[in-house]
Amino acid sequence: MSKTAALELKKVSKRFGSVVANHQVDLTVYQGEILSVLGENGSGKTTLMNMIAGIYYPDDGQIFVDGKEAVIRSPKDAFDYKIGMIHQHFKLVDVFTATENIVLGLREEKGFDLKKSAARIREISEKYGFEIDPDKKIYQMSVSEKQTVEIIKVLYRGADILILDEPTAVLTPQETQKLFAVLRRMRDDGKAIIIITHKLHEVLALSDRVSVLRKGESIGTVITAETNEAQLTEMMVGKKISLNIDRSEPKNLTDRLVVRNINCSSRDGVKLLDNVTFTARSGEILGIAGIAGSGQRELLESIAGLQHVDSGEILYYDPKTGAEENLRDKTPLQIREMGVRLSFVPEDRLGMGLVGNMDIAENMMLRSYRRGKSIFLEKKQPRTLAEEIIKQLEVVTPSVNTPVRRLSGGNVQKVLVGREISSSPSVLMAAYPVRGLDINSSYLIYKLLNEQKENGVAVIFVGEDLDVLLELCDRILVIGAGRVTGIVDARTATKEEIGLLMTKTEGGEAHG
Amino acid sequence: MFDTIALVIQRAVVQGIPLLYGSTGEILTEKSGNLNLGIPGIMYVGGVSGVIGAFFYERSTETPSSFLLVLIPLLTSLFGSGIMALIYSFLTITLRANQNVTGLTLTIFGTGFGNFFGGSMANLFGEGGSLALTETSLAFQTSFPFADRLGSIGTIFFSYGFMAYMAIIVALIAAFVLKKTRVGLQLRAVGENPATADAAGINVTRYKYVATVVGGMIAGLGGLYFIMDYTSGVWTNGGFGDRGWLAIALVIFALWKPNVSVLGSILFGGLYIVYLFIPGLERSTQELFKMLPYVVTILVLIIVSMRKKREYQPPEHLGLSYFREER
Numbered sequence: 001m002s003k004t005a006a007l008e009l010k011k012v013s014k015r016f017g018s019v020v021a022n023h024q025v026d027l028t029v030y031q032g033e034i035l036s037v038l039g040e041n042g043s044g045k046t047t048l049m050n051m052i053a054g055i056y057y058p059d060d061g062q063i064f065v066d067g068k069e070a071v072i073r074s075p076k077d078a079f080d081y082k083i084g085m086i087h088q089h090f091k092l093v094d095v096f097t098a099t100e101n102i103v104l105g106l107r108e109e110k111g112f113d114l115k116k117s118a119a120r121i122r123e124i125s126e127k128y129g130f131e132i133d134p135d136k137k138i139y140q141m142s143v144s145e146k147q148t149v150e151i152i153k154v155l156y157r158g159a160d161i162l163i164l165d166e167p168t169a170v171l172t173p174q175e176t177q178k179l180f181a182v183l184r185r186m187r188d189d190g191k192a193i194i195i196i197t198h199k200l201h202e203v204l205a206l207s208d209r210v211s212v213l214r215k216g217e218s219i220g221t222v223i224t225a226e227t228n229e230a231q232l233t234e235m236m237v238g239k240k241i242s243l244n245i246d247r248s249e250p251k252n253l254t255d256r257l258v259v260r261n262i263n264c265s266s267r268d269g270v271k272l273l274d275n276v277t278f279t280a281r282s283g284e285i286l287g288i289a290g291i292a293g294s295g296q297r298e299l300l301e302s303i304a305g306l307q308h309v310d311s312g313e314i315l316y317y318d319p320k321t322g323a324e325e326n327l328r329d330k331t332p333l334q335i336r337e338m339g340v341r342l343s344f345v346p347e348d349r350l351g352m353g354l355v356g357n358m359d360i361a362e363n364m365m366l367r368s369y370r371r372g373k374s375i376f377l378e379k380k381q382p383r384t385l386a387e388e389i390i391k392q393l394e395v396v397t398p399s400v401n402t403p404v405r406r407l408s409g410g411n412v413q414k415v416l417v418g419r420e421i422s423s424s425p426s427v428l429m430a431a432y433p434v435r436g437l438d439i440n441s442s443y444l445i446y447k448l449l450n451e452q453k454e455n456g457v458a459v460i461f462v463g464e465d466l467d468v469l470l471e472l473c474d475r476i477l478v479i480g481a482g483r484v485t486g487i488v489d490a491r492t493a494t495k496e497e498i499g500l501l502m503t504k505t506e507g508g509e510a511h512g
Numbered sequence: 513m514f515d516t517i518a519l520v521i522q523r524a525v526v527q528g529i530p531l532l533y534g535s536t537g538e539i540l541t542e543k544s545g546n547l548n549l550g551i552p553g554i555m556y557v558g559g560v561s562g563v564i565g566a567f568f569y570e571r572s573t574e575t576p577s578s579f580l581l582v583l584i585p586l587l588t589s590l591f592g593s594g595i596m597a598l599i600y601s602f603l604t605i606t607l608r609a610n611q612n613v614t615g616l617t618l619t620i621f622g623t624g625f626g627n628f629f630g631g632s633m634a635n636l637f638g639e640g641g642s643l644a645l646t647e648t649s650l651a652f653q654t655s656f657p658f659a660d661r662l663g664s665i666g667t668i669f670f671s672y673g674f675m676a677y678m679a680i681i682v683a684l685i686a687a688f689v690l691k692k693t694r695v696g697l698q699l700r701a702v703g704e705n706p707a708t709a710d711a712a713g714i715n716v717t718r719y720k721y722v723a724t725v726v727g728g729m730i731a732g733l734g735g736l737y738f739i740m741d742y743t744s745g746v747w748t749n750g751g752f753g754d755r756g757w758l759a760i761a762l763v764i765f766a767l768w769k770p771n772v773s774v775l776g777s778i779l780f781g782g783l784y785i786v787y788l789f790i791p792g793l794e795r796s797t798q799e800l801f802k803m804l805p806y807v808v809t810i811l812v813l814i815i816v817s818m819r820k821k822r823e824y825q826p827p828e829h830l831g832l833s834y835f836r837e838e839r
Contacts, residue, residue: 053711055710055711055836074713075710075711075712075713076713079713087711091705091708091711091712092705092708093700093701093704093705093708093709094705094828095704095822095823095825095828096697096700096701096704100697103694103697104697104698104708104714105698105701105709105712105714112692112693112694112697137822
C-alpha cells in the first residue's frame with residue numbers, strides 16, 4: 001500500500017520485571033479504517049495500546065505517526081500527536097460534570113470557560129450522534145453514558161487516532177450496536193480507529209482489518225472480509241480448540257433452593273432486588289445474565305446470608321433428609337455448614353474470598369480453622385489440600401507458601417474455586433469465575449462446574465459472556481434492575497432474546 | 513451588652529485565625545490527595561521559625577524598621593513550614609511512604625522542634641524564662657487607627673492585625689482557585705482520581721508537591737499569627753496547644769471548602785473560648801467546653817454521612833499514594 005499509515009509500530013517491546021508483556025510487536029493502522037486488535041486476556045493488547053497512549057514507555061522499538069517517528073512519553077505527548085485512548089476502566093472523575101471531565105488537562109487559548117466548552121461538546125455530539133448532557137455528574141451516569149463522555153473527550157482534543165480498549169465489555173447488545181454506528185460514522189469521517197477486543201463476532205462485524213496478538217507477540221494481520229471465525233481463533237489461541245463446552249443433559253432434577261419474592265434495598269433505600277423468584281435445581285447449571293450491577297451480587301449474597309433481605313423467603317431442601325429450611329433465619333456460617341457455597345469472585349478478584357497476603361495453604365484454612373481441636377493451628381490438612389488443588393487445577397505458583405496476591409488472576413481464581421469445590425457443596429454459586437482468565441483456564445473452570453453439576457450439585461453461575469452462558473448453562477435467569485425479566489431455556493434461547501430481556505426495564509436509573 | 517457581644521466576636525475571630533490558616537493550607541493539601549497530619553507540627557515550626565527570624569533581627573539593630581520587622585519573620589516562617597511540607601511531600605509523593613505515619617511523625621517532630629528551640633531561646637535570652645518580641649509583635653498587631661473611634665463596629669471589623677485580614681483573603685483566593693480556575697479543576701482531579709488526571713496529561717507529582725508545600729506554608733502562617741499577634745510575641749512551650757488538630761477538624765467541618773472555613777473558623781474560635789464567658793466554671797469543667805469544636809465536627813460528620821451526597825465527601829484518593837505503572 002502506498003498511502004502513509006496514520007500510526008505504525010515497529011518492533012515495540014515492553015517488560016514488567018521479568019514478565020514480557022510485548023515482544024517486538026508490529027502494528028499499522030491507516031486513516032479511515034477500523035483495525036481490531038485481537039487477543040486473549042493477558043496477550044498484551046492493553047499494554048501495547050497504553051504505550052501508544054503514553055501511559056507506559058516502550059523499552060524498545062519505534063512508533064511512527066503519519067510517517068514520522070514519534071516519542072510518546074506521557075499522555076500529553078499522545079494528545080499532541082492526536083492520539084486518544086478510551087480505557088476499559090473509565091478514567092473519569094466521579095464528582096465532576098461531563099464538561100469538567102472533558103476539558104480536564106486541556107490548555108485552551110481562549111481561557112477557562114466551561115460554558116463555551118459545553119457548547120462545543122453539544123456540537124460534537126450532534127455531528128456523530130451522541131446523546132449526552134454536558135452538565136450531568138459522572139456518578140449519576142450509566143455505563144454507556146460514561147463511555148460516551150470518554151469518546152467525546154478524545155474527539156474534543158481533536159484526536160485523529162482513537163483507541164478503544166474493550167469498549168463493549170460493559171454494554172448491552174443494543175448499546176453495542178449504537179456504539180458501532182458511531183464508530184463507523186467516525187471512520188467515514190477519516191479517523192483511524194483501533195479497537196481492542198476478544199469477541200470474535202464483533203471483530204467480524206465492525207473492523208476492516210484484524211491484527212492478532214498472542215502471548216505478547218504479533219501473529220499477523222488479516223483483512224476481515226477474507227477471514228473467518230475459525231482462522232482467527234486459531235491465530236489467537238495457537239491451536240484449534242473446540243468452542244463447544246461439553247454440556248450433559250441434567251439428571252435427577254430436584255428442587256434444591258427455592259427463592260420466593262425476595263426484596264432488598266440499599267442503605268439509601270434504592271431497591272436492589274425487586275420481588276425475585278426462582279428455583280435452583282440439583283443437577284443443573286442455572287445461569288444468571290444481566291448488565292453488570294443489576295443485582296447479581298446482591299442476589300448471591302442474600303442466599304449466602306451476607307445481605308439483609310427485607311422480605312420474601314429462601315427455602316433450602318436438604319439433599320439427605322429432604323427437610324425444608326429457611327435460609328433467611330440462618331447466619332452465614334450456618335448456611336455454609338449446610339453445604340451452600342458461594343465462590344464469589346468480585347471485580348478485584350481477591351476481594352471477598354481470599355486474603356492476598358496469606359499463602360495458598362493458609363487461605364484453605366480460612367474455611368476449616370474452626371475444626372481444629374487444639375489451640376494451635378492444624379496446618380497439615382490444608383497444606384495437603386492446597387497441594388492437591390495446585391496439581392489438579394494446574395495452578396502456576398512457585399510454592400504453596402507464595403502469598404496469593406502474587407499469583408496471576410487466573411491462578412487466584414483457580415485457588416478460590418478449587419477450595420469451594422473441595423468441600424463437596426450442595427449448592428455452588430460462582431460469580432464471574434472466568435473474568436480475566438485465558439481461554440484454557442476458562443474451560444477448566446467450566447469443566448469443574450460441569451463436574452459439580454453431574455455430581456448432583458445445584459450450580460448457579462453468574463456470567464457476562466452470553467455465548468458462554470448459552471453453551472454452559474441449562475437455564476438462564478435474566479435480571480434487569482433487580483428484577484427477574486425472564487427465565488429461558490439455554491438450549492433454545494438466542495443472544496438477541498437475552499439481550500432484550502437484559503434491557504427490559506423501565507426508567508434509566510438502574511445502572512448507577 | 514452590645515459591647516460584650518462585640519468582644520466575644522472579636523475574641524472568636526482572633527482565636528479562629530490560626531485555625532483558618534491551618535485549614536486553608538490543609539484543604540489545598542488534601543485536594544491534591546495528601547492527608548497531611550503533620551499540620552499541627554508544621555504550624556509549630558511556622559511559629560518558631562518566625563520567632564527565630566524576629567529575634568535575630570531585633571537583636572541586630574537598634575532602630576528596626578517596622579517593614580522588616582514584619583517581613584523577616586514572615587519569610588523565615590514560610591521557609592520553616594515550607595521545609596516541613598517538603599519533607600512530607602518527598603516522603604509520601606516520591607518515596608510513597610504511608611501518609612498517616614509520615615504526618616504524625618512530622619507533628620511529633622515539629623512540636624518538639626518548636627519547644628526545643630523556642631524553649632532554649634527563652635531560657636538563654638529571655639527574662640524570667642520567657643521570650644518577648646515586643647517590637648515585632650507591635651508591628652504585627654498594628655490595626656486600623658480609626659478602629660477605636662467606631663465603637664463596637666470597630667471592635668468587630670477593624671481591630672485586628674494585618675495577618676487576620678490576610679487569612680480571610682488567602683482563604684477566599686483558595687476557594688476561588690479551587691472552584692473557578694483550570695488549575696483548581698486539575699488539582700481537584702489529582703486528589704479525586706490521580707490516574708485519570710495523569711491520563712489527561714496533568715503532572716500529578718508536580719501538583720501534589722506544589723499543593724502540599726504551599727498548603728504547608730499557609731498553615732505555618734497560622735503558627736506565626738498565634739505567636740506574633742495573639743500572644744504578643746511571647747513564646748511559651750506548648751502554648752499553641754491542640755489548635756493544629758482543630759484546624760484539621762475544621763477542614764472536615766467546612767466540607768473541604770475554604771470559603772466555608774472562614775465562617776467555620778470564627779465559630780470554632782468562639783466555641784474554643786466560650787468557657788471564658790460562662791460564669792462559675794472550674795478548671796476541670798472548662799475542659800468540657802473546650803471539647804465543643806470537636807463535638808460539632810463529629811455532628812457534622814454524622815449529618816454529612818447521612819445525607820450521602822458525593823460532593824460532601826473527601827477527595828476520593830485522599831491518603832493514598834499514586835504510582836503510575838502499578839497494575
